[in-house]
Amino acid sequence: MRADRLVAALLLLQARGRVTAFELAEELEISVATARRDLEALSAAGIPVYPQPGRGGGWSLVGGARTDLSGLNAAESQALFLLLGPAGSGDPELSSALRKLIRALPATFRSDAEAAVRAVVSDSAGWGEQDREPPALMRSLRNAVVRRLKVRLEYSGRGGRSTERTVDPLGLVDKDGVWYLLAGTEAGQRTFRVDRVTSAEVTDLPAQRPDDFDLSAEWSRVVAEMEQRRSLVSAVVLIDARFLPVLRSHFGRHCEVIGQDGGRVRARVAAHMARSIAERLAGWGAMVEVVEPESVRAELARIGLELTGRYAKGPDVA
Incomplete structure (x- = not known):
């Protein structure tokens, strides 16, 4: 989920005052391109994050280094929590993180920040449909992606035939309420529907992940190929x-x-x-x-x- 990366990027900026996209990528274990997009997303949301070109440049949080969120003004805090609120609506851990961030704000801003979190609800169910809950295996798969550990999957294919394979998890994507796992296999990179994964065992074996892997760019390629087939x-x-x-x-x-x-x-x-x-x-x-x-x-x-x-x-x- 990108929301947690945005929070991590913001807190890193507050701690250091200035970072480069390369430094952020190293800290969060993502590609430089993804780090740059996350910084641009913070800036576009109204957070006072600006790039400084040239030698010794990077991305800076206006006002200098800070250790908490007290440097944000009212409009900036509202922008941040409007951005993160829908992402936390279905995730207890992220909701808890948002509450802690709200408590770090000045008292005069807290009510507006809380209102911003409640201002937008993400409802993935279409009219006449039931709510689509994330598959129960999501936590294990998410941990495997973050910790870069191989996973043994039992997977039910289109014909109903079940197969077992050990994969290198690369990333998870929510496509209109349906979750997909991008993973490396012996036959190359493959895309798995998570609701067809019947079991997932996280191993202690380190997973292989290309240094230049960009989940957003790779998913765009997968979508383009699928749309062409369709x-x-x-x-x-x-x-x-x-x-x-x-x-x-x-x-x-x-x-x-x-x-x-x-x-x-x-x-x-x-x-x-x-x-x-x-x-x-x-x-x-x-x-x-x-x-x-x-x-x-x-x-x-x-x-x-x-x-x-x-x-x-x-x-x-x-």
């Missing part, structure tokens, strides 16, 4: 412009406007199979016209015949 088939459709936002909500980044056709928008949508596109569009009826390819049109026709065969005569009456 969009192997595309279709051109015509739709009334007022319904375009709804179409985009169905296809996400795989919906692209490519032109106009009279009073309608011409768009390209994509998925991993022609059948998947047809299934998403079938509920639109005549509101969407598929121009091409023929494979998607044929799938829509098949779905239409199935529905007609079942419902055209109406319900059976005993």
